[in-house]
Amino acid sequence: MKRILKWAFILIFLALFGWFEFAYWTSTNDCKRQTAAPANPIKAIIYCDYGVNNLKLQDIEKPTPNDDQILVRVHAASINPYDWHFIEGTPYVMRAMIGGLRKPKDIRLGVDFAGTVETVGKNVTQYKPGDEVFGGSTGAFAQYLCRRATGSVAPKPAGLTFEQAASINIAGVTALQGVRDKGKVQPGQKVLINGASGGVGTFAVQIAKSFGADVTGVCSTRNIELVQSLGADRVIDYTKEDFTKSDQKYDVILDNVANHSLSECRRALTPNGTYVLIGGGSANEQGFFGALKLPLKAMVYSKFVNQKMGMMMAQPSTQDLTLLAEMVQSGKLKTVIDRTYKSLSEVPDAIRYLEEGHARGKVVITVE
Numbered sequence: 001m002k003r004i005l006k007w008a009f010i011l012i013f014l015a016l017f018g019w020f021e022f023a024y025w026t027s028t029n030d031c032k033r034q035t036a037a038p039a040n041p042i043k044a045i046i047y048c049d050y051g052v053n054n055l056k057l058q059d060i061e062k063p064t065p066n067d068d069q070i071l072v073r074v075h076a077a078s079i080n081p082y083d084w085h086f087i088e089g090t091p092y093v094m095r096a097m098i099g100g101l102r103k104p105k106d107i108r109l110g111v112d113f114a115g116t117v118e119t120v121g122k123n124v125t126q127y128k129p130g131d132e133v134f135g136g137s138t139g140a141f142a143q144y145l146c147r148r149a150t151g152s153v154a155p156k157p158a159g160l161t162f163e164q165a166a167s168i169n170i171a172g173v174t175a176l177q178g179v180r181d182k183g184k185v186q187p188g189q190k191v192l193i194n195g196a197s198g199g200v201g202t203f204a205v206q207i208a209k210s211f212g213a214d215v216t217g218v219c220s221t222r223n224i225e226l227v228q229s230l231g232a233d234r235v236i237d238y239t240k241e242d243f244t245k246s247d248q249k250y251d252v253i254l255d256n257v258a259n260h261s262l263s264e265c266r267r268a269l270t271p272n273g274t275y276v277l278i279g280g281g282s283a284n285e286q287g288f289f290g291a292l293k294l295p296l297k298a299m300v301y302s303k304f305v306n307q308k309m310g311m312m313m314a315q316p317s318t319q320d321l322t323l324l325a326e327m328v329q330s331g332k333l334k335t336v337i338d339r340t341y342k343s344l345s346e347v348p349d350a351i352r353y354l355e356e357g358h359a360r361g362k363v364v365i366t367v368e
Contacts, residue, residue, distance in 0.1 A: 038060055045057055076166035110141030113137060133153050220358075246268070
């Protein structure tokens, strides 16, 4: 029996190793075909290999919408840690999930956008040429993009610039779903936002406050006034105070930076509190699994304690985009933009700035 198990293990290992080698060396993309002498060229950021140094501003073929899509002339796009993870292909386990072990399978980049509808497919009834829209779509770092009209797109809020609208999608939807769906925040609850001055954090402070929560934001000294201006009831300067060592307990902790252990965060929760880890970890915490190690630990913790602990990744939602637009128009929500870069050629610089991890709110690209 031992011999059978031994050989079974060896065969399984060899099969997995062989699959990995085959998948790695056959991993490629159609970079050359997509950039070869386009008949109707537009400018777009592409990457044929992983790494921010491999980002290129290139001519590609202008996309053509199918019957259910809209063609959008992009006026602004925003940068997210989500984009950085795709650019670097980290954590490395993600490469297997997206089908690009050695090279990125999809060479287009960017998600958050705002722009003007140029043409619509024959089945599209909710939009017409000239409509101003915002939302999320692969390939947002470009002059044009196509996306399904019933997908993650909504009319741009009146009174917002394209840059402001482009900053909403991933950060706003993540904050909304983190507060409402994962945190299940209720009026009067004490909520702590760790990383309150970042893209998700600035939205989360405002959304939690609109839900009637007592909100505490954690940020650095230079961002205290910003977080206070967003409605936080109190602000903790992490350079001077550690919220996990205080006697204050919170019903919900939304953690955007994961700079404390789960056991430390548990001490800051009420006995039946909820801990929500948001995102995939910082640029310095990647490797093979990256921040995915934390939700695995949280799953184990949750089996033995009354507190709810876990990680969330936002789900694209037209309904949530529309709700965020209504909150902006009603004055319950405002966008916070740290830097605006003036052309697609500056996307690599914008990515590097975001990678440093100290952006206040969002980093935005104006698309020429």
